[in-house]
Amino acid sequence: MITLNKLTKEYDLVGTKVQALKEVSLTIERGEYVAVMGPSGSGKSTLMHLLGILDNATSGQYLLENYDITSLPDREQARIRNKHFGFIFQSFNLFSELSALENVMLPMGYANVPMKQRRDRAAALLEEVGLGHRMHHLPTMMSGGEQQRVAIARSLSNEPDVILADEPTGNLPSDKGEEIMQMLEGFNKRGVTIVMVTHNPDQGKRARRRLFIKDGELWRDEGTLVKGA
Numbered sequence: 197m198i199t200l201n202k203l204t205k206e207y208d209l210v211g212t213k214v215q216a217l218k219e220v221s222l223t224i225e226r227g228e229y230v231a232v233m234g235p236s237g238s239g240k241s242t243l244m245h246l247l248g249i250l251d252n253a254t255s256g257q258y259l260l261e262n263y264d265i266t267s268l269p270d271r272e273q274a275r276i277r278n279k280h281f282g283f284i285f286q287s288f289n290l291f292s293e294l295s296a297l298e299n300v301m302l303p304m305g306y307a308n309v310p311m312k313q314r315r316d317r318a319a320a321l322l323e324e325v326g327l328g329h330r331m332h333h334l335p336t337m338m339s340g341g342e343q344q345r346v347a348i349a350r351s352l353s354n355e356p357d358v359i360l361a362d363e364p365t366g367n368l369p370s371d372k373g374e375e376i377m378q379m380l381e382g383f384n385k386r387g388v389t390i391v392m393v394t395h396n397p398d399q400g401k402r403a404r405r406r407l408f409i410k411d412g413e414l415w416r417d418e419g420t421l422v423k424g425a
């Protein structure tokens with residue numbers, strides 16, 4: 197479903213260039229459950245941003261369903277991002293002035309889903325993550341585990357093919373982290389592709405495939421289904 201060919205990302209830092217990713221090539225098939233591992237600063241978040249089309253590579257090629265999205269205009273990239281990807285971040289990234297329900301409705305607004313449908317679907321998703329009783333709460337009135345469940349509901353609002361989760365349990369106590377893991381794994385069983393950054397080796401082992409990144413390079417791809425990737 198996703199193919200990266202020698203994807204490189206350089207950041208400009210006052211005069212010097214930082215190579216955050218160096219010629220990363222890989223293929224991710226629909227339905228996979230992939231853990232991304234590696235030391236801090238190795239390029240994991242950069243890879244997630246590129247996978248989710250939140251940022252463009254400096255060089256290399258990105259194919260989504262064999263369609264080259266590398267040089268599409270921003271507006272078209274945004275449309276593709278909103279349709280195919282859901283995002284979960286370590287720090288939840290909810291809008292603090294919006295209720296749980298409004299946070300989950302938001303991505304459907306960008307996709308022009310009619311208002312009533314937005315509301316109904318957001319409510320159903322919040323029920324699904326066990327927050328039916330918290331729909332009208334602001335994020336600041338919720339625990340970290342609850343906020344991350346709102347973020348999960350939001351990530352699912354446009355029925356994504358892929359959920360990109362960057363250290364989703366990093367700010368949570370282990371029991372709450374386990375709840376999040378089980379939810380993600382449940383969605384994977386229903387066919388959603390999961391790519392998850394984790395520092396936790398036990399979490400990494402639960403994924404069918406592990407990508408190890410060091411100094412911007414993919415140095416090990418463990419459990420890949422794709423020969424020669």
Ligand SMILES: Nc1ncnc2c1ncn2[C@@H]1O[C@H](COP(=O)(O)OP(=O)(O)O)[C@@H](O)[C@H]1O
Nearest residue numbers: 207209214216235236237238239240241242243
């Ligand atoms: N927006 C940015 N501008 C400049 N340098 C960045 C930016 N984002 C990340 N970097 C640098 O790129 C490298 C990889 O960062 P990152 O992808 O965040 O690593 P990780 O998620 O593995 O900790 C680091 O050296 C980091 O300092």
Ligand SMILES: [Mg+2]
Nearest residue numbers: 240241242362
């Ligand atoms: Mg990171």
